[in-house]
Amino acid sequence: MASLLFSLPKLSPFSSLRCSHSRRLSPPPMYFSLKSNLSSSRALSGSPLFLRTTSTSSPPSLVSPKPSIATVFAAKGYKRKTHKASAKRFRVTGTGKIVRRRAGKQHLLGKKNTKRKLRLSKMVPVNRSDYDNVIGALPYLKVNRKAI
Incomplete structure (x- = not known):
């Protein structure tokens, strides 16, 4: 064999x-x-x-x-882009709130009194109803959604 x-x-x-x-x-x-x-x-x-x-x-x-x-395998998703115009207009405070500038302080300042101009130059928090729009434009913003 x-x-x-x-x-x-x-x-x-x-x-x-x-x-x-x-x-x-x-x-x-x-x-x-x-x-x-x-x-x-x-x-x-x-x-x-x-x-x-x-x-x-x-x-x-x-x-x-x-x-x-x-x-x-690590499945990474799509790399999102930051909307640069929004990045220049919004900031995040230390507590995680999104703040913005008030409108109306760019021109025609002669007819506005000092008290009004001082109030317009301060930062104010963004309304909670606008958070989704701002976070959609700025996906990498470190935001505390529970802060108000």
Whole structure:
């Protein structure tokens, strides 16, 4: 009884082969043995039907082994852009509130009295109903939504 041993090139158990239709195929087993009686009527024809895995020492599985360590891929989302005009108009206080300037202090200041101009030059908090609009324009703003 003759036994022939064929070896294929070693592949990593994590690598895969691709056929012409881009389907993933499992890697082939590492060793095949061809056991047949050469004097019998079943001559070697090179057909893969005669190929069997070796059973003498821990046969390799036909199914590719699963990796022992799970691979985790960090799925990062889309990198959002800051609206630069909004970044110049809004600030965040130490407590996490969004503040803005009052309108009406740019021009025609001669007819406004000093008290009114002083009031217009101060920063005021943004209304809570506008928080979603401001945070949408400034996605990386460190805002405390519970602060009021």
